[in-house]
Amino acid sequence: MLIFNKKDLLQKHLTPYLQANSPIGFVPTMGALHKGHLALMEQSVSQNAITVVSIFVNPTQFNNPEDLDKYPRTLDADAAKIATLSDAIIIFAPSVDEMYEGHTQSEHYSFDGLENQMEGAHRPGHFDGVGTIVSKLFDIVKPTNAYFGEKDFQQLQIVKKLVQKNHMPINIIGCPISREANGLAMSSRNERLSADEKQGAAFIYKTLLEARDKFKNEAIPTVIQYVEKAFASHPEFKPDYFEIAREDTLEPATLKENAKYRAFVAVFLGNVRLIDNISLN
Structure with missing residues (x-):
């Protein structure tokens, strides 16, 4: 298992693949890997000559310093999990200084309004941080294909x-949400939940399924009201938002049109913030 901490050494290793036009797969992560991450890697391995997995907890996308401090960092365990998948995977695990060269600040990005909805509205600066680090990583790795999970659909x-x-020559491939047996969307943050909280968190997906069922015949405001009442009856959850939005613009929807819709939710369970979403069409 090759682990690179320096971008120049990683680029040197990848140069023969670039020169031969061999496809390079890329799975960017912040570590604390779970089966959802591994599914992205397996898809990349099946479609590329080599796969780069970055493990980097990016400080510029955290608007809550406590969340950054508590984010799990488990590089050794992550490397052991990756090693079981394929010898065609290499790890890029840089330091903050290696990525930001002493200037740990975000660039400012416009994503045509996508950044103003949901996570962007509730986590100021978050998507500037995402855009900054993804741009840096794409510039270093120069992947043919990059894989992202649909749990972070807005991202x-x-x-x-x-x-x-x-105008980057990169294919962005969205992969289905991986879930626990009880329906909870897999997330590195789940590690901060107690066993009882993990079981109770199944209520999030259960509620999304009920919202999808009601969406077939009910008006959008009625579905939203149902979900808000459902969470109000479970005070252990503190909702941050629930939105029904068009998939293309991510703008909140009030009337059904000829478009694809998705329901998005963010809730606190204890001091852990969980997000999930589901296609409604």
Whole structure:
């Protein structure tokens, strides 16, 4: 298992693949890997000559310093999990100084309004941080294909917009949400939940399924009201937002049109913030 901490050494290793036009897969992560991450890697391995997995907890996308401090950092365990998948995977695990060269600040990005909805509205500066680090990583790795999970659907749409607006020759591939047996969307933050909280968190996906069922025949405001009442009856959850939005613009919807819709939710369970979403069409 090759682990690179320096971008110049990683680029030197990748040069023969670039010269031969061999496809390079890329899976950017912040570590604390779970089966959802591994599924992205497996898809990349099946479609590329080599796969780079970055493990980097990016400080510029955290608007809450406590969340950054508590984010799990488990490089040794992550490397052991990756080693079980394939010898065609290499790890890029740089330091903050290696990535930001002493200037740990975000660039400012416009994603045509995608950044103003949901996570962007509730986490100021978050998507500037995402755009900054993804741009840096794409410039270093120069991947053919990059893989992102649909759990962070807004992020997926923003990365697609980043690539489109900057004319990057990279295919952005969205992969289905991986879930625990009880339906809880897999997330590195789940490690901070107690066993009882993990079981109770199944209520999030259960509520999304009920919202999808009601969306078939009910008006959008009625569905939203149902979900708000459902969470109000479970005071252990503190909702940050629930939105029904168009997939293309991510703008909140009030009337059904000829478009694809998705329901998005962010809730606190204890002091852990969990997000999830589901296609409604």
